[in-house]
Amino acid sequence: MKSPFLKTLGTACALSLLLSGTAIADHTVKVGVIAPFSGPFAIWGKQFKDGVEVYVAQNGETAGGHTVEFVYKDSGGPNPSGAKSLAQELIIKDGVDYLGGLVFTPNALAVAPLIDEAQIPTVIFNAATSSIVMTSEYFVRTSFSLWQVSEPMAQWAYDQGIRSVVISVTDYGPGNDAQVAFGSAFEELGGTVLDAIKMPLQTNDFAPFMQRIKDQNPDALFAFLPAGPPTFAFVKSYNENGLPDAGIKFLGTGETDETNLQALGDAALGLTTAYHYSADHDSDLNRAFTAKLEELSPGSVANLASVGAYDGAHVLYAMIGAVGSERTKAVDVARGMEWESPRGPVSIDPDTRHITQNVYIRRVARNENGVLVNEEFETIPNVPDLGLMQ
Amino acid sequence: MSTDAAKTLAVTPPRKRFRTRLLLDLVLIGIGSATFFLFPENLGFVTRVLIMIIFVLSLDLVIGYAGIATLGHAALFGSGAYAAGLFAVYISADPLIGLAIGIIAGAVIAFLSGLILLRAGGLTLLMLSIAIAQILQEIANKERPLTGGSDGLLGIDMDPIFGIFAFDFFGRTGFWYVFVILVMVFFLLKLVVASPFGLAARGIHESPARMRAIGTPVYWRLVGIYTLAGAIAGIAGALSAQVTELVSLEALGFTLSAEALIMLILGGTGRLYGAIFGTVIFMSVHHWAASIDPFNWLFVIGGLVLVVVYFVPEGLLGLPAKLRQWLRAGR
Numbered sequence: 054m055k056s057p058f059l060k061t062l063g064t065a066c067a068l069s070l071l072l073s074g075t076a077i078a079d080h081t082v083k084v085g086v087i088a089p090f091s092g093p094f095a096i097w098g099k100q101f102k103d104g105v106e107v108y109v110a111q112n113g114e115t116a117g118g119h120t121v122e123f124v125y126k127d128s129g130g131p132n133p134s135g136a137k138s139l140a141q142e143l144i145i146k147d148g149v150d151y152l153g154g155l156v157f158t159p160n161a162l163a164v165a166p167l168i169d170e171a172q173i174p175t176v177i178f179n180a181a182t183s184s185i186v187m188t189s190e191y192f193v194r195t196s197f198s199l200w201q202v203s204e205p206m207a208q209w210a211y212d213q214g215i216r217s218v219v220i221s222v223t224d225y226g227p228g229n230d231a232q233v234a235f236g237s238a239f240e241e242l243g244g245t246v247l248d249a250i251k252m253p254l255q256t257n258d259f260a261p262f263m264q265r266i267k268d269q270n271p272d273a274l275f276a277f278l279p280a281g282p283p284t285f286a287f288v289k290s291y292n293e294n295g296l297p298d299a300g301i302k303f304l305g306t307g308e309t310d311e312t313n314l315q316a317l318g319d320a321a322l323g324l325t326t327a328y329h330y331s332a333d334h335d336s337d338l339n340r341a342f343t344a345k346l347e348e349l350s351p352g353s354v355a356n357l358a359s360v361g362a363y364d365g366a367h368v369l370y371a372m373i374g375a376v377g378s379e380r381t382k383a384v385d386v387a388r389g390m391e392w393e394s395p396r397g398p399v400s401i402d403p404d405t406r407h408i409t410q411n412v413y414i415r416r417v418a419r420n421e422n423g424v425l426v427n428e429e430f431e432t433i434p435n436v437p438d439l440g441l442m443q
Numbered sequence: 444m445s446t447d448a449a450k451t452l453a454v455t456p457p458r459k460r461f462r463t464r465l466l467l468d469l470v471l472i473g474i475g476s477a478t479f480f481l482f483p484e485n486l487g488f489v490t491r492v493l494i495m496i497i498f499v500l501s502l503d504l505v506i507g508y509a510g511i512a513t514l515g516h517a518a519l520f521g522s523g524a525y526a527a528g529l530f531a532v533y534i535s536a537d538p539l540i541g542l543a544i545g546i547i548a549g550a551v552i553a554f555l556s557g558l559i560l561l562r563a564g565g566l567t568l569l570m571l572s573i574a575i576a577q578i579l580q581e582i583a584n585k586e587r588p589l590t591g592g593s594d595g596l597l598g599i600d601m602d603p604i605f606g607i608f609a610f611d612f613f614g615r616t617g618f619w620y621v622f623v624i625l626v627m628v629f630f631l632l633k634l635v636v637a638s639p640f641g642l643a644a645r646g647i648h649e650s651p652a653r654m655r656a657i658g659t660p661v662y663w664r665l666v667g668i669y670t671l672a673g674a675i676a677g678i679a680g681a682l683s684a685q686v687t688e689l690v691s692l693e694a695l696g697f698t699l700s701a702e703a704l705i706m707l708i709l710g711g712t713g714r715l716y717g718a719i720f721g722t723v724i725f726m727s728v729h730h731w732a733a734s735i736d737p738f739n740w741l742f743v744i745g746g747l748v749l750v751v752v753y754f755v756p757e758g759l760l761g762l763p764a765k766l767r768q769w770l771r772a773g774r
Contacts, residue, residue: 091733091741127733127740130698133595134494134687138487141614146484159595159691166600166688170612182594225584226593254584 080119082373085143087136087164088154088178090127096312096358097156098127101178103353104362105153107345108370117374124149128156133163140164144171150378151175153365156358158182158226165189174383176368178361182226183440186406193387193406195364196357197329199227199277200440202306203234205412205433206275206327210304211242215272218244218304221262222277224251231277231306234440239275247271252278257286263294266301273302280310285317292320309417311356314425321417321425327433329410330360330396333426339395355395364394364408368401397432407438468633471719472626479618486614490686492726493621495706497628498679499718502703504672507712508636509665510648511561514700515572518556518579519673521695523549523680525583528596528690536602538620542681549677550670552579557669561662573697580695595691599684610686617686624682628675632715635671644668648713705744709751711758720759 086105090098105123114120124147126139136155143149144167152168152175155161161180165188168175177185177194186192210218220236222228228251236246247269250262266274274296278284291303305326314321332343332355342363343355353359371390372383384406391400399410411434415427478489498520505511526548527541535541556575560568583590590596603609608616635641643664646654651661684690693699702725710721728747732740755761 091739131593131691131693133689133691133693134491134683137687137689138485138491138614141487141612142485145613158593159689159693162595162597163687163689167612184594188597226587229587229592 080377081122082116082119082151082378083122083124083147083149084151084153084369084373085140085147085149086123086125086154087128087139087143087152087160088125088156089129090125092129094130094156097179098125098154099350100312100353100356100358101154101362103346103350104178104359105366106349107342107359108363108366110345110349111341112370116370117377119373119377121370121373123153128154128160131157131159133159136160137163137167140167144173149173150380151369151372151383153362153369154178155180158185161185161192162188165192168192172381174372174380174387176365176387178365179358182230183407183438186438187441190406191384193368193384193401195368195408196361197410198407198438198440199230199306200234201410201436201438202327202329202412203231203275203277204238204439205436206304206306206414207235207238207242207244208433209327209414209431210273210275210302211239211244215302216244217247217271218273218275219248219250219266219269219271220246220275221250221252221266223254223279223283225254225279227279228277230440231275235275254279257282259287259290260294263290263296267294267296267299270299271301273304275304276308277306278308280307280313284308284310284313288317288320288324297323307357309415309427311354311427314417314427317417317425322419324417325414326417326427327412327414328357328427329412330357331413331415331427331429332356333415333420333428334396334413335429336393336395336397338393342395360395364396364399367392367394398435400435402437405438405441407441409435409437412436467716468629471716475622475626479615479622483613486618488726488730490614490617490621491683492723493618493625494679494682494686495703495726496719496722497621497625497682498676499703499706499710499722500628500632500715501672501675501679502707503712503715503718504632504635504644504675505669506704506707507714507717508641508648509644509668511665511669512565512569513560513572514569514697514704515574515576516672516676516703517695517697517699518572518576519549519553519676520680520683520699521576521579521583521690522552522673523677524684524690524694525590525596525680526677527681528599528684529589531599531601531685532596536600538601538604538685541601541685542624542678545677545681545684546674547677549680550674553673553676554666554670557666557673561665561669573700576695576697576700580692583692583695590690593692595689596684597689599688599690601685601688614686621682621686624678628678629715629719632675636715640664640667705748707758709748709759711760714758714760717758717760724759 088098088101128136152173155177156179158180168191169189174191179196181198183198186194220232222232278287303324309326311332346355368387372386375386376382387401388403397411399408402409411432413429414431415429418428420426502516523545527545530541530544560571584592601610610616643659655661706721706725711717732743755765
């Protein structure tokens with residue numbers, strides 16, 4: 054920089070950079086994410102973070118001129134008092150304008166009165182009990198509800214000529230939801246529910262239940278279990294007790310979740326489930342999503358948690374882009390929003406603030422690389438949260 | 444530990460001991476009040492610590508003083524929490540009446556379960572205590588229409604305390620409410636452990652056979668202590684329900700019982716101050732370590748407990764005595 058002109062230009066550039074830098078810093082909008090990052094549920098927090106990071110990598114760190122900063126807090130497992138005090142701290146101390154995350158229903162419910170009082174728009178990435186969104190006008194949900202996936206499963210099963218089922222669910226909140234949703238829809242269509250078995254949460258020995266199901270000889274078995282060891286044991290038991298040979302079909306929802314699908318091995322082949330997202334979903338957007346995820350955090354598997362967080366980040370970006378920290382109007386931005394997600398076309402229901410989405414009927418198969426995937430073969434378009442219609 | 448206590452008893456004149464203790468208590472109360480001004484943005488967390496201290500104090504009474512090895516103390520916490528929560532939802536949202544209901548629930552459940560538990564000892568008692576907590580948890584899970592099951596008990600909306608102090612967003616009312624109750628519980632327990640009743644519990648801890656020989660009704664003393672501890676755990680549960688405005692199945696969970704035990708061991712069993720320090724240290728380390736590195740904070744806690752158990756089995760409160768001993772040995 055020999056000439057004075059260049060010097061001035063350089064200084065001006067540096068100055069303007071500096072100024073614009075501070076201008077952006079002034080517009081930083083913080084989003085607090087409450088999720089488990091430690092303990093037995095730590096995988097959820099990691100999947101959330103990965104999903105959000107993919108979105109940020111693809112769309113930049115700013116939304117409508119506001120820099121978006123995510124602050125992560127560890128809630129551990131279901132722990133309403135902990136979740137509530139974390140939310141309090143995020144709002145008061147960290148000064149967040151938006152909240153996200155939330156895996157467990159009690160945690161989300163505990164946060165509801167706070168976000169109502171402080172007017173903090175909160176995007177639920179998972180917590181799936183239907184009624185949560187009714188507890189605060191500031192909740193928006195980008196996951197699913199068990200009603201949303203169980204009813205279409207019943208419809209599809211009936212269409213396939215299945216007339217009798219045994220329902221077998223784990224005895225806790227979501228299990229009960231799945232049982233009631235599937236059972237009532239199936240009976241309304243004219244099918245028969247031969248038996249509804251509630252299995253204890255702690256058990257990993259399913260042989261007695263399998264025998265009971267086999268003895269009743271239904272056309273199909275509809276099951277709901279929490280992902281993880283119980284699912285392995287259940288599917289293994291289903292095969293070992295000869296239910297497939299007896300012609301009893303397996304119908305489920307999230308049992309073939311991508312995070313433990315490979316471990317299920319050949320036993321999983323042919324299992325039929327209804328769900329809102331498969332990592333195998335055939336679209337360019339999904340391929341870009343899974344590729345970026347693999348690039349940013351190798352080994353991280355795209356599943357309902359990562360896509361819930363990815364779409365959650367999309368809703369947050371849209372709200373922040375439109376109103377910044379004038380957050381009282383933010384939820385109205387989200388109402389009726391429509392976009393293309395890695396899971397397919399989705400929208401936010403203007404009344405319930407729950408995500409309306411396609412539900413896919415999938416079958417477990419090996420893809421060209423020999424990897425187990427949930428292969429989508431039928432689509433039930435634009436399903437709202439049917440639980441809220443009850 | 445008992446010989447240590449005897450030594451201090453012999454060496455220090457009682458009046459002076461009383462004065463230093465009182466001074467220490469006043470300092471503690473001062474520090475407690477100061478947290479309100481030092482951490483105005485973390486009151487939610489501080490309040491959780493205070494509630495947990497009440498719960499661990501109750502556990503200390505059972506394990507540290509009476510020597511009842513239990514891993515199901517959450518049964519009493521959860522009973523208090525659910526009772527106070529259900530009372531607030533269905534009958535009256537007055538916090539103090541709710542608190543009384545929580546106390547009664549904790550005491551009644553402790554008395555009834557104590558009748559069975561305390562006939563056993565050792566591992567049998569341990570297993571039974573876990574079983575009772577699990578039975579209660581399963582009942583809460585099954586009674587979904589009433590308790591909300593695994594979704595949690597929803598709809599608690601507390602009235603202002605005395606009709607004046609409303610629970611606020613920053614948790615200021617919640618803090619003072621819990622703090623005042625904690626101070627009351629603490630002084631009550633100080634009286635109890637120094638009373639003949641408390642000394643009898645200690646005696647039973649040291650040697651049930653001897654206590655029986657001098658005519659103490661061992662079984663009923665233990666049931667009495669357990670019931671009192673139940674009432675105090677009920678207070679902690681009720682406060683938690685009222686401050687969080689939600690009760691979930693975890694209030695009756697094994698994790699809560701186990702964490703409380705770790706806090707107690709960390710601080711030192713058989714001393715009320717141990718319950719306080721253990722809880723404060725465990726929860727602070729948890730809080731700060733988890734916010735710095737959410738993935739690995741459990742290592743820090745695990746390491747801390749290992750070090751304490753190996754080098755200072757009396758707990759962190761035994762550290763000064765231990766240091767003195769080491770220094771003397773070094774000389």
